[in-house]
Amino acid sequence: MDPAIKPATRTFEDATPLLAAPEELRREAEKKGYLFFKHFFTREEVIELRGQMLNVLQEEGLLDPAAPLLDGIGNQPLIDGMTVEELNWNGIGTTQQVYHKIQKLESFHAVAHHPKLLGLFDTLFGERTFPHPRNIARIMLPSDKLNVTPPHQDFLHIQGSYKTWTCWAPVGDVPKALGGLSVLEGSHDTGLLGVTANPGAGGLESILCGLGYEWAETDYEAGDILIFHSLTVHKALANTIPGRVRLSLDLRFQPASQPIENASLLPHGPFEWDELYEGWTREELQYYWKKEQFTFLPFNEEIRWQKDKIC
Template sequence: AEDGYLFVRGLHRRDDVLAARAELLERLERAGAIDPGASLMDGMIKPGVPSSAWWQELNHGAAATKGPRFTALVEGRPVMDFFGRFLGRDPLTFDFKWLRVVGTGEFTGAHLDNVYMGRGSANLYTTWTPIGDTPMDLGALAVLTGSHRLEAFAYLRETYGQMDVDRDHVEGWFTSDPTELVDRFGGRWATADFRAGDALIFTMFTLHGSLTNVTNRFRITCDTRYQPADEPADERWVGEKPKAHYAWRADQMVPMVEARKRWGI
């Protein structure tokens, strides 16, 4: 609670994680994104594959997140039982799952999840699950410890942290430079070499982002959300066909640099 995250080694059964990994890699292989000269489970990127090709194939109609092995991983007994104990009541997971397939040189900038899904329960948590061993050079996730509660981050949480990307049409990442946050506000970044089975759980107001993938392998991870079942859920992410971001378009976005000028941060 003090640091804004919980790092759980072995939350998931390793065999379940690897089964989900195989299911996803088979889709990537069918899309022609995997190096045919390497072992499938290594997730080696086929040279010359454009990122848009494999991303569109894997995520078309969100079919990849409906596979039985993937579903068993993120909605199965181990994780749901954990959140039942963690929340002290029956848990609900968003129907929408955020699958990430990250190529060489790619990363996720520092941000708060509340700007994407802040319309429901205040007791909503993100679980970041590496689908396979994910060392730091593959682009592991990092969290800025204490950013959810430290006074130095209060104004950031009250301004940037209270925006809604669909309502305000502002870019979601606060910055692409993680060192800027430490230099200006304090705190420290924490990450690890993650193993299949591990999970990183954090609040909607914990700043986080990823390291850069400097390998020639895909980083396959998933972000899933859990909250008490008896509290309201953000309507964008639940239901048989969640509507997701209905008003967030790149060509209409206010650049974060402009929004930060308005906020004075």
């Protein structure tokens, strides 16, 4: 059976004990291509951000006014009236207007600079970490019109350094039924895979036939994080809980000495940093990359369509 549709046979193991054993942590990361940390952030930290993000949806009328804010229950009549184009804009699960307000949240961008998170990646990389400013939020409204994110490798979209890792963090409890993230354990060892077009986020689906790897996943709780290599194949599960919004973050990190592609320093979306920064209080979160001495690599469109690697 194609691993793209084969059900998961592995459950994540908590890598928290490895934080005290750097060499073991790096060996496990090299072996699996990902690490999972249970309750890495405090629940209170995550719920505070969740409230701010859901407040944006509430202001736009996208939440059920009769339900508690933190439950994240969608205003289904309004959502059902939205077009496929509105819901699938830029692969983030909601409209450009909503996403613009999310991108303006200082607290959203501050997560990538959390000292504990930077310390984790310093340990993994064995050197100083650079957090990409191009942070992504997924605000997946409850709708059958939404395209589920297909199996893919982040490197095709990020490029720059292969040593870039993603941190996927649920903003609230995300059981598998709500559409959490699943990873193909060990798939980073395959190198770049061939792709085919897919209407989900990113527009590309990795071709997985014959790889023989196994999917791994879990029921996430607020504060959990999953980190994975830029070549590790991963996908979103379908949201099968009626009415519930799913919130999550995609944050990316690399060794500071590694090359980078210029778009990783731009906002995610057709926005400008000066405008997004309006009202921020923490200057250290703004334009911090300008003091770096990067080697820039151009984006290579050709590697996104490697026909010779299609099985």
